[in-house]
Amino acid sequence: MRTIDAMRSYSSTLRQSGKTIAFVPTMGFLHEGHLSLMKKGRELADRVVVSIFVNPTQFGPSEDLAAYPRDEARDLEMVEATGVDAVFIPDAKQMYPEGFQTTISLKALPAHLCGLSRPGHFEGVATVVAKLLGIVRPHLAIFGEKDYQQLLVVRQMVRDLELNVDIIGAPIVREADGLAMSSRNMYLADDQRKAACSLYQALTESKKRVKAGEISADTIIASAEALIQAHPDTRIDYIAVCDPKTLDAVTAIDGPVLMAIAVKVGRARLIDNMILTPGT
């Protein structure tokens, strides 16, 4: 479906017949991570709707909006093979018609991690997700935990505005070498792949050390930094150890914490995260 009206009436018909709808919003260029969300949707609801929309308002002026990879034909094949019931592909003119002027912003959650290096990003995300939820009207919507901060932002917005939808998180899907799946991995040249894997290595190493008794966030962060910087062509945006609910920085690890990393490898900005739990 390429129009808001078509999507609305599809959803309306399903709801009237008592069917539940799971929704997976994407920016396309799908990978196994996305497919895992769709499969989860199939388990949890009668119908699965996927949207493909490269949302311009969540990209900064110096970011990769124009270069963001697109391959609709391939996406549609993958979606069909995964048993998705409907795909919603609006264009930007429909989503942001003349006169459009509304923005949803959050106060606390975006003031951490990616929100700091991508000003306006989470406003763009919150606004487009609210709008997509209004059009698709799903019973539940599924987001990957790779974009952990995004998951928290969407969940908080849905709660604050009473948007009547369950927000479900789904685990990160990784390549065989540990690299978290991402559409942006296609930016990686062959010789950058090892550097890209250093995010996962830093996370698993940190997890082990915390399990073994390390409680200093600073120590954990410093080791991870060294591990990543040992690779050429890496520029660390942030390495953070924080509260998994508020994203506030943690100094002494005395309970489960979120470790989150953002690194530019060549032109690919990669993110990854893991929950670290102290040993008992």
Add this chain to the structure above:
Amino acid sequence: MRTIDAMRSYSSTLRQSGKTIAFVPTMGFLHEGHLSLMKKGRELADRVVVSIFVNPTQFGPSEDLAAYPRDEARDLEMVEATGVDAVFIPDAKQMYPEGFQTTISLKALPAHLCGLSRPGHFEGVATVVAKLLGIVRPHLAIFGEKDYQQLLVVRQMVRDLELNVDIIGAPIVREADGLAMSSRNMYLADDQRKAACSLYQALTESKKRVKAGEISADTIIASAEALIQAHPDTRIDYIAVCDPKTLDAVTAIDGPVLMAIAVKVGRARLIDNMILTPGT
């Protein structure tokens, strides 16, 4: 109903049985203006739900939040006598629990009229209305045209975020002397009443002059200003002649325009407006 859960389940039951819901959000201290909205709701839907919530986030720090008039017992009597089906009276703790952090803002419409003298006001309005719509889930919601800018803001937000509800405007209800009904009229001392009526007089006088051929907005505004300032104890906030859709200022009146006035009379900030249409 005093809890979000109770309101939700009431609304959910109605929707499941195929009933349509009209919603009238208010800040209480009801008057005939509010009742006209409820009556309109009765005409347009199977059930009418009214909310009473003095929303703190739409008051500025120097405004009249604490003093805002409240009389719940009287409100409930009036609502019952008007045939309303349910009243939702949440407290601020439920509406804004710990961790609440989401704001809806609009770019263009609030940059006019009351938005200029009440910074943050329309963010508060847009956010609370979105939240109330999410809780009550009405098929339509009715707003008075006295708060003309509010009506435009809500309508635009609902369109931009696809909130799936019809926003209906209803005409201003006036006292016998022309004063637009408002909960804030109770702030007026007896000797301020004449000054308060000058808003209506300025509007009707302007309407006549435009009908008779006056096309200069400046001339219309200057006369209205003189008429209002002739009364003691009046402080004009704004007198504007503008496009009824965008609220952009108009200089030559060559089609229907909105004339909007805000004046402080004593401690009461009063607003009023009228559409002026050139004679043919």
